[in-house]
Each structure stands twice: as C-alpha cells, then as structure tokens.
Amino acid sequence: MMKCLPRVLLAVMAAACPLAALASEGGPSTTLDLTRHWAGFVALAVFFGAYGLVIAEESLHLRKSKPVIVAAGIIWMLVAIVYAQHGDTHTAEIAVRHNLLEFAELFLFLLAAMTYINAMDERGVFDLLRVKLVTQGYSLRTIFWITGALAFSISPVADNLTTALLMATVVIAVGGSNKKFVTVACINIVIAANAGGAFSPFGDITTLMVWQKGLVDFSEFFQLFVPAVVNWLVPATIMSLAIGNSSPDPVKEQAVLQHGAWVIVGLFLGTIVMAVCAHNFLHLPPVMGMMTGLGVLKFYGYYLKRRKNFTHRPAGENLGDTALGMENGVPGGQAVSSTAVQYNIFKSLERAEWDTLMFFYGVILCVGGLGTMGYLSLGSHLMYGQLGPTTANILVGLLSAVVDNIPVMFAVLSMQPEMDHGQWLLVTMTAGVGGSLLSVGSAAGVAVMGQARGVYTFFSHLKWTWAIALGYVASIRTHFLINAKAFT
Numbered sequence: 001m002m003k004c005l006p007r008v009l010l011a012v013m014a015a016a017c018p019l020a021a022l023a024s025e026g027g028p029s030t031t032l033d034l035t036r037h038w039a040g041f042v043a044l045a046v047f048f049g050a051y052g053l054v055i056a057e058e059s060l061h062l063r064k065s066k067p068v069i070v071a072a073g074i075i076w077m078l079v080a081i082v083y084a085q086h087g088d089t090h091t092a093e094i095a096v097r098h099n100l101l102e103f104a105e106l107f108l109f110l111l112a113a114m115t116y117i118n119a120m121d122e123r124g125v126f127d128l129l130r131v132k133l134v135t136q137g138y139s140l141r142t143i144f145w146i147t148g149a150l151a152f153s154i155s156p157v158a159d160n161l162t163t164a165l166l167m168a169t170v171v172i173a174v175g176g177s178n179k180k181f182v183t184v185a186c187i188n189i190v191i192a193a194n195a196g197g198a199f200s201p202f203g204d205i206t207t208l209m210v211w212q213k214g215l216v217d218f219s220e221f222f223q224l225f226v227p228a229v230v231n232w233l234v235p236a237t238i239m240s241l242a243i244g245n246s247s248p249d250p251v252k253e254q255a256v257l258q259h260g261a262w263v264i265v266g267l268f269l270g271t272i273v274m275a276v277c278a279h280n281f282l283h284l285p286p287v288m289g290m291m292t293g294l295g296v297l298k299f300y301g302y303y304l305k306r307r308k309n310f311t312h313r314p315a316g317e318n319l320g321d322t323a324l325g326m327e328n329g330v331p332g333g334q335a336v337s338s339t340a341v342q343y344n345i346f347k348s349l350e351r352a353e354w355d356t357l358m359f360f361y362g363v364i365l366c367v368g369g370l371g372t373m374g375y376l377s378l379g380s381h382l383m384y385g386q387l388g389p390t391t392a393n394i395l396v397g398l399l400s401a402v403v404d405n406i407p408v409m410f411a412v413l414s415m416q417p418e419m420d421h422g423q424w425l426l427v428t429m430t431a432g433v434g435g436s437l438l439s440v441g442s443a444a445g446v447a448v449m450g451q452a453r454g455v456y457t458f459f460s461h462l463k464w465t466w467a468i469a470l471g472y473v474a475s476i477r478t479h480f481l482i483n484a485k486a487f488t
Contacts (some may be wrong), residue, residue: 031091031372031374032082032083032086032373032374033373033374034079034082034373034374035373035374035375035378037082037373039078039079039081039082039373040370040373040374040375042078043074043075043078043079043369043370043373044370046071046074046075047071047075047366047370049067049071050067050068050070050071050362050366051067051068051403051407053066053067054067054068054359055403055440057446063355064355064359065355065356065357065358065359065361065362067362068359068361068362068363068366069358069361069362070362071362071366072361072362072365072366072369075365075366075369075370076092076096076365076369078369079092079095079096079369079372079373080092080093091372092372095368095369095372096365096368096369098368099364099365099368099369100365102364102368103360103361103364103365105212105285105287106205106208106209106212106360106364107357107360107361108287108290108291109208109212109275109286109287109290110205110208110352110356110357110360111294111349111352111357112271112287112290112291112293112294113159113202113290114351114352114353115294115297115345115348115349115352116264116267116268116271116293116294116297116348117158117159117162118348118351118352119264119297119301119345119348120261120264120265120268122258122347122348123257123258123259123260123261123264124255124256124257124258124261125257125261125264125265126166127255127256128255128257128261129150129166130166130169130170130173130255131253131254131255132255133146133147133150133170133174134170134173134174134253135252135253137247138174138247139245139246139247140174140175140178140181140243140244140245140246140247140248141240141243141244141245143170143171143174143185143248144171144181144184144185144188144236144239144240144243145236145240147167147170147171147185147188147189147192148167148185148188148189148191148192148232148236149192150163150167151163151164151167151188151189151192151193151196152192152193152195152196152228152229152232153196154166154167154196155192155193155194155196155197155200155203155204156196156197156199156200156202156203157200157202157203157268157269157272159197159202159203159204160193160194160196160197160203160204160442160443160444161193161353161356161443161444161447163193163196163197163444164189164190164193164444164445164447164448165444165447165448165451167189167193168186168189168447168448168451168452168456169451171185171186171189172451172452172455174248175248176248178248179455180242180243181243182452182455182456183452183455183456183460184239184242184243184464185243186448186452186455186456187235187239187456187460187461187464187468188235188236188239189444189448190436190439190442190444190445190448190461191231191232191235191236191433191436191468191471192232192236193444194432194433194435194436194442194444195228195229195231195232195432195433195436195475196228196232197432198224198228198231198428198429198432198433199221199222199223199224199225199227199228199429200221200222201218201221201286202272203432204405204432205360205405205406205409206405206406206409206428206431206432207221207428207432209409209410209413210409210413210424210428211279211286212279212285212286212287213413215413215424216421216424216425216428217280218276218279218280220421220425221428223425223482223483223486224425224428224429224479224483226478226482227429227475227476227478227479227482227483228429228433228475230471230474230475230478231429231433231436231471231472231474231475232471233471234467234470234471234474234475235464235467235468235470235471238464238467238470239464239467259304260300260304263300264297264300267293267296267297267300268293268297270293270296271289271290271292271293271294271296271297272289272293273289274289274290274292274293275287275288275289275290275293276289277289278292297345298345300345301344301345301348302345304345305344305345356443360406363406363407363410364410366407367407367410367411367414368414371411371414379411379415380415380417383395383415383417384415384417384418384419389417389419389423389426390423390426392417393419393423393426393427393430394426394430394476396408396409396412396427396430396431396434397427397429397430397431397433397434397472398434398437399434400430400431400434400435400441400442401434401435401436401437401438401440401441402438402441405431405432405434405435405441405442408431409427409431412427412431420486420487421486421487422479422480422483422484422486422487423487425479425483425486426476426479429475429476429479430472430476433471433472433475434472436468436471436472437465437468437469437472438458438461438462438465439456439457439458439460439461439462440458445461
C-alpha cells in the first residue's frame with residue numbers, strides 16, 4: 001500500500017471544472033497545465049500542510065475547517081494570478097463558481113438533515129432509545145450485538161456520525177469501568193455505522209455525492225446491502241469472542257418524550273421521500289426536496305411555539321449539554337430548576353455541525369482549485385489508467401482510512417473515469433467502509449474517540465485492524481459475487 005500511496009495521493013488533488021462546463025460559460029476551450037509550474041507546487045504544499053493540521057485535529061484541538069478554508073483561498077489566488085498572467089481573467093472565476101455550486105447543494109442538503117436530527121434530539125427521541133437500551137438488563141455480549149445492529153440500521157437514515165455518537169453513549173453508560181468492553185463495543189459501532197451508511201444516499205457524505213451526481217440511482221444503492229452486512233459481521237463476530245457473558249450493573253434512568261416528537265420523525269421520513277421523488281421523477285436536485293421538508297419543519301416549529309409547548313427538565317440538570325436550544329434564556333447552560341423555555345426551531349439550525357459544513361467548503365474548493373491546475377488528468381491517468389479500476393477503487397478505500405473519504409470521493413467524481421456500473425458501486429462502498437480500518441479514517445471514529453476519550457483510542461482500534469481488513473476484503477469479494485451482472 002505504501003508504495004502506491006504517493007501516486008494515489010496525487011489523485012486526491014484532482015478535481016476540476018470540466019472543459020465542457022468552461023466552454024458553455026463562455027470560457028476558453030482549453031485550460032493551463034500547471035502541474036509542473038511553481039504555482040502548482042506551492043498549491044500542493046499548502047494543501048498538504050492544511051491537511052496535516054486536519055489529521056492532527058485531535059492533538060492540536062484546532063477545528064478542522066480553519067486550515068482548509070485558508071488553504072482554499074490561497075490556492076484559488078494562485079490559480080487566478082497565473083491565469084491573469086496569461087491574459088485570461090475569466091477561467092478562474094468560472095471554475096470557482098462551478099465548485100461553489102457543488103458546495104451549495106451539499107451544504108443545503110446537510111443543513112436540512114442536521115436540523116431534523118437536532119429537532120428529534122431536542123424532542124427526546126434519541127434519549128428514549130438510549131434509556132430503553134441501558135435499563136433492560138442485557139448481558140454485555142447482547143449489548144454489543146444490539147448496539148452494532150442498531151448502528152447499522154439507523155445510520156442509513158440518520159447518518160453514520162450521529163448514529164455512532166448515540167450508540168457510543170449507550171455502551172459507555174453500560175460498560176462503566178469495563179474498558180475492554182467499551183473499547184471493543186465502540187470499534188464495533190464505528191464499523192457498523194460506516195457499513196450501514198455505505199448502502200444509502202443519506203448514510204454518508206460520499207454516498208450523497210455519488211447520488212447527487214446521478215451515477216447511481218437511489219434504488220441501486222441497496223445492491224450494496226449484503227456486502228455492507230458482510231463488512232460489519234466479519235469483524236463483529238471475531239471481536240464478540242473477546243466479550244464475556246457477564247452482565248453490567250443495573251442502570252435506572254428515565255427519558256421524557258416531548259410533544260411532537262413522533263410527528264417530527266414522520267416529517268423527516270416524508271422529507272427523505274420528497275428528496276428521492278424530486279431527483280427520480282422530477283429530475284431536480286435532491287436538495288429541493290430536503291429544503292421543502294425543512295420549510296415544513298419550520299411551520300411545525302411555529303405550531304409548537306404558538307401552542308406554548310414547554311420543555312421540562314429535572315431540577316439541577318445542565319441544559320447546555322443535554323437539550324437542544326435550551327441554553328436560550330439560561331446563560332452559559334447553567335443548572336437550573338425546572339423552567340419553561342419556549343420551543344424555537346432556529347435553535348436546531350444553530351446546533352448544526354458548522355465546523356463540518358465549513359470543512360466541506362474548504363475541501364471542495366481546495367481540491368477544485370488543484371484540479372483546475374491540471375492534477376485531475378494526472379491523477380486519473382496514474383490511478384485508473386495504469387492500475388485499472390478495480391485496484392484503483394480498492395486503494396480509494398485504503399486511502400480514505402488515512403486521509404478522509406470526502407476529498408478522495410470528490411476527486412474520483414471530478415475525474416469521472418470510464419467505469420462500468422459495478423465499479424461505481426464498488427468505489428461507493430470502499431470509500432464508505434474503508435475509513436473503518438483506522439479510528440481517524442471516518443467522522444464516526446473521530447467523534448467516538450472524543451466521546452470515549454482515553455478508552456477508545458487510535459492504538460486500541462489499531463489492534464483490531466486485521467479483523468476489520470478481513471471484513472473489507474470479504475465485502476469486496478461479496479460485491480463481485482452477488483452484483484456480477486453490474487460489471488460489463
């Protein structure tokens with residue numbers, strides 16, 4: 001893998017505005033090849049430096065969006081300067097607008113989805129699920145399998161990051177001081193959440209990008225269901241042998257489901273249906289359905305506000321940590337007595353993962369700028385021309401464990417290599433599940449490391465990478481067996 005890594009990394013730098021798009025906007029019919037130009041080398045150095053800071057986020061405590069946003073600005077300045085020196089003042093503008101459109105669709109789609117997830121969180125839907133699990137008196141091995149199965153089942157709808165955090169809360173509450181159980185259960189959750197997100201357009205950012213590009217239809221994602229199950233079950237079966245049949249200490253806890261919780265769940269499912277219908281039947285971007293659903297949620301939030309629906313929390317609870325938007329009127333999220341705070345849907349918008357959304361902006365603009373310099377054709381030739389699509393797509397999954405699956409997949413989508421349908425399904429799966437090989441390879445893994453700090457770590461995950469790799473290989477083999485008709 002290490003021998004191929006330098007060549008594959010070049011492909012990650014590749015994302016550009018297609019020549020046809022430039023021409024249709026009135027731009028030139030050719031672009032400059034800056035892969036051997038000083039500006040290209042500087043841009044690569046800036047990107048690698050920024051991404052080094054992203055990888056070191058956990059130790060530096062520096063938000064990952066900050067370096068890539070700055071890098072994006074520098075890279076596009078270099079692009080504009082070089083093109084201006086050649087008397088072309090339009091290509092850089094057209095190319096950056098194309099990338100901004102790519103980001104805008106992704107941004108609005110995710111903003112709507114995050115708002116719904118936060119609204120369900122505020123209404124107590126996830127608290128109810130967590131409490132139901134921790135108070136049933138299951139054995140540790142049973143909790144291991146239940147949390148893994150739920151992570152796999154919920155992530156296709158609620159996304160892998162949210163699902164992993166929810167299930168990790170359960171195993172931490174149940175496991176307590178049993179660090180061995182908490183570690184293995186957290187690894188299982190990360191694998192299951194990533195595998196579950198790989199067969200749904202809503203389960204991962206990479207699958208969403210593939211769907212929005214129109215390369216895989218909504219129903220076709222479910223061809224990856226069985227390979228995704230295999231990807232999770234193989235390492236889960238091996239890791240379960242390390243867990244005894246002992247039972248955890250009993251936990252007594254209560255959860256209050258707020259008024260309108262199930263209505264919001266229903267609205268979210270309806271919004272997903274609208275997004276699918278907008279894309280499949282009306283040939284509109286899926287974001288149109290999501291934003292329409294967000295508007296409906298805002299109307300329902302208005303109803304909750306007008307009926308003076310108040311959220312009641314037990315006396316002394318820190319609202320800043322547990323309730324969505326409840327810090328409004330409770331400065332600093334201080335512990336307060338049971339008070340009535342009016343429901344406000346805009347607090348759900350405020351609690352969106354803004355650092356993640358801004359990180360997507362930086363990544364898309366960085367990779368787009370480097371692609372405009374000519375790294376798109378270079379990366380496509382190195383990976384898909386010399387290595388072949390199967391090897392290249394498997395390496396995409398391995399690379400996503402080291403770097404991040406978002407820029408890797410964005411680069412592949414921008415390269416648009418000539419591949420049959422089976423290969424597009426393969427790269428969709430490998431980019432989604434490859435991040436499970438390392439704890440830093442996916443947003444779910446990084447988030448759970450922060451939640452189970454000191455217990456679930458990079459090295460504790462690395463001890464089980466061999467078992468995860470077996471699942472990775474088995475899932476690829478399963479895909480070739482059951483989806484053979486998709487390959488030409």
